[in-house]
Amino acid sequence: MPLPRKKENKGLPARWRLQHGAYYFKVPAGLESKWDGKQLFRLGKTLPEAYRTWADRLGSIDDAKTIAELLDRYALEVVPEKKVTTQAQNAVAIKRLRAVLGGIPLLALKPRHVYQYIDKRAAKVAAHREIEILSHAYTKAVQWGYLDRHPFKGEVRLDGEKARTRYVEDWEIVECLAIDSRRKVGSVLAVQAYMRIKLLTGMRRGDLLRLTMSNLQEDGIHITPGKTEDTTGKKLIYLWTDELREYVAMAKSVRPVSISPWLFCNRRGECYFNEQTGRAGGWDTMWRNFMTRVLKETKVKEPFTEHDMRAKCASDAETLEHAQALLAHADSKITERVYRRKPERVMPLR
Helix, strand or coil: CCCCCCCCCHHHHHHEEEEEEEEEEEECCCHHHHHHCEEEEEEEECCHHHHHHHHHHHCCCCCCCCCHHHHHHHHHHHHCCCCCHHHHHHHHHHHEEEEEEEEEEEHCCCCCHHHHHHHCCCCHHHHHHHHHHHHHHHHHHHHHCCEEEECCCCCCCCCCCCCCCCCCHHHHHHHHHCCCCCCCCHHHHHHHHHHHHHHCCCCCCCCCCCHHHEEEEECCCEEECCEEEEEEEECEEECCCCHHHHHHHHHHHHCCCCCCCCCCCCCCCCECEECCECCCHHHHCCCCCCCCHHHHHCCCCCCCCHHHHHHHHHHHCHHHHHHHHHHHHHHHHHHHHHHHHCCCCCCCCC
């Protein structure tokens, strides 16, 4: 009888283990030649890295009889196609799903199992994300021919997350832009220029931080939104206005390295956005420091996020169609539900 798995290894694929801060695969006897002659093969330091290494070594999984086996193929073939940050989130979610539901036969999952899974989780938001991944994995299972129909799509109703309602008022923006900088270049002026451009265009953080001089063309700012770059590949052109030209020129002038190809760059002239990790740690630190000054030195008492500024752009657009175009949303429903935050003005009956 096999020994029970250690707590840190629960939810990992069979023969995986976490030790000394890295993930390893215990190679079955007789297969060492396929794993560089090793009995314990190092897969990687992080879950996404480990899954990528495993995928390279094993290739596709032709059949799956349990949820664990389905999730293994999903991790091998689907997750690597997603953005880096999403890969990391998916890897953690798959580990949790495998630990609880992995042993259930693929065809035995019922809607009640999904409800039970969520009921037993204290972190409801995380549980919802995990069920979204499980649902997508079952959609792929139908595509791969493991089963004929999705066992719970359309049959499980989960309470939706309450959309954020923070609307940044015009006077709050004025207060932020009035904060004095002790330098002619640097963080405060860069954040202020960034805010001005974001409020006009509604660009996502990653797209705005990755703007280069080549994106600034004669007719406007040309971008391919990172979120849909590998799917629709749709391109956008934010047409020049006098204000937009002025604010882009302002962003250029306050860079710490004037010859950098990036519109927003750090002291080494490098992009704040790290393509490998999907993060922008230096920029996030600048934003937090700026918001600390805003709350301390101005009349603004409630902090707001970059996402709230994106919502302000959508809210201030005259029409839903314009807001949807600015935010590059494929569906206007998400624009309306999450980003249009101004109260609706209703004329009473005469």
